[in-house]
Amino acid sequence: MESKIDEVWEKLFDEYKILEKIEKHDFFSISAKEIKAKRVEPRIMTKFDSKDVLPKIFKKNHLTILPNSRGSYLIGKFDAYKDLEYKEIKPAIVHFPTWIKTFPSFQVSSEAVALNVAQMTGMIDLVLNSDGLEEGRAVSTITGRLGSGKFQYRINLHCKPRKIFEFKVNNSQVEIDGGFENLNKLAVIEAKNILPNSFIIRQLYYPYRIYQNLGSNKEIIPIFFTHVDDIYTFYIYNFSEPMNYSSIYLVKQMSFIIDENLNINIDAVKEISNSSPNKDDNDSTPFPQADNFTRILDILQRIKKPKTKEELGDEYDFDPRQGDYYGNALVYLGFAKKESSKYKLTALGEKVANLPNSNIRNKTIIEQILSNKCFNEAFKESIKCMNLDLYVIQKVMRNIFDSKYSGETIKRRSRTVKSWLSWIINIATSED
Template structure:
């Protein structure tokens, strides 16, 4: 333990591990590298080093070298160029087409403040959403929590296009929700934070565990609850012994409130919004946006309500690295939603008074207020007008040219930040059918 250095970040610790144990050379030679938790602990606690639920959270040194990690027992892991993550489809369905669900009148449920994954699952069941999605009634919660996986082998794809065999000996998995109905057993992974992808292990290890225990077919559901909308995805493994054979079976979105936002609603917001005469952010303390997903800005707003966080805590919650954490904090500042304040001697990010007011609005009012805050900025107001006329989001070249004309950021940042402008415009268009 003498080599352990206090205060190392995950990225620094993994750099040190890779160097000490010649991980890259071993992976190149053998296709994988087995590492014990005790070896990781020389540099940092294993629980902080081995659980990366989306690629956003991966330490840069692992991401750069295309190295991913899987637990193969309770005290060891396997490193390799494994392909472990599944992209979550974008929310392309106009919100107006989603099925709206009415909740029974329970005093203990506030649909404006479903703040945990456990609460989201409760509402999913009470509302009948899960029954509707699976087209099977009588889904009863029968298991959840941490459990051992048992022993099994599987194959997984790699970036070198060579399948690797992994042997698991009673690793640990955690199941958010387990249900049974007359026809099947259902395993659910639930999130209340928006990510771009997810670690397939979260479904695969529980699947292999319960496949050995039950005779009924197993159905796998991935649920994302954010901004008062449930997004449900059903997956299956075409070949049970192949981790990489995951397939999307179906996807469906549900809302808990009225989501009907019309073209007229958006045009009215545009008419009533005073556009800033000088939107030149260059040289100011608030940088121009570099955060592509408005859904993730909203997800962060929801999670910070009455819960100020450090940028490190934001990074852990959202599966960001610290740089992305700053990008999304600054995106919230750009709209007047987030601020940094001092709390017990450290800087924390919290909601502004405006951010708190927006959180408490119902779905429709919240979205329209966010549109207003976006359209206060000249570049978005101008392109909104174009979108309303053409029915299409402008391409990134048009956006980049306008950014240069308005001097919203320096030349080296234009291309990357044009993607963010396009992402926010697409979010506005998706509130209704353009």
């Protein structure tokens, strides 16, 4: 179904012959005034934080849009997004100061409050001092909207042979979710209370360049931050070439949890596996195709109020088809059911959704995953060889499903099996 944004962009592309001009000049400049003439707010028409939510005509032609001043934008085949390389890792435990009484972690619902919690529990200091140097407590500095000033950068274009575009910025509006400073480092943070597939690099790069222009000799640390399923995760990035927008790379991921020791051990998981009912798949419930298990648990929270696949897509900045995949994954686990096109929690789903991220909750989730024959057999085989190997998982799936799924389908679905088992194994630890 075509959205209002898709419809307006189709009209603008047609009216201004945008594709033809990009083919000739590598870009097309459009003003906020020209967009507003279509009776829509320019911010709604130009703010696409994930590549999944780009308008159809942009996706079809490998285009993105970036601001170059406060009232204008360039459209081109810019390499503007970065896939979020999320890994299931055991979170480090931090604690609230004993005198804080207002922030139990499971009630943190906004990005701004999540950043406050990250600072007061010492997460920010641990991230900025992660190289082992003691650089003092970080303080919150610049946040909110500000002008970029003037700067220039190079950005890769999606074309063959590869081209580089020289992009000039003149006082574009920039929004900083979090700015923190200690003795030797400046951190700029983009915060999300979802786990997106990708993010627009501009949200880190423009503030990074603003900080560079301060003339300080402090190291600038661009960080993408997520608060999902009671886990606070910092993705620490750098730019190998400061003047090249496309040179971003991930340095490390650091994850934290407050006051919870997630210490289910592997022996406990083996007991769950051995007592599994080994249920065969129900043909009325699609085999899951949702590769990020932490995102599944976040969506479990979001359907406390029933939602359609389109509503999930809107909340999560991805295509409604993915909303369906993740909703169906919760149905498969017995945590949700689908009624009148909406996903709603079952009694078990409500019970799990109302628990914080804890051993009690995670034990129930593991029981539900391993109650299914495919996941349980794949877990047992993986434990035997002490490795989550896609080949081993696919072999298990071929034995169970025989000719039900094609080879390609099994390859795709095996990634989901591996992801879910990875979540289990990464919280199952022998540490006390």
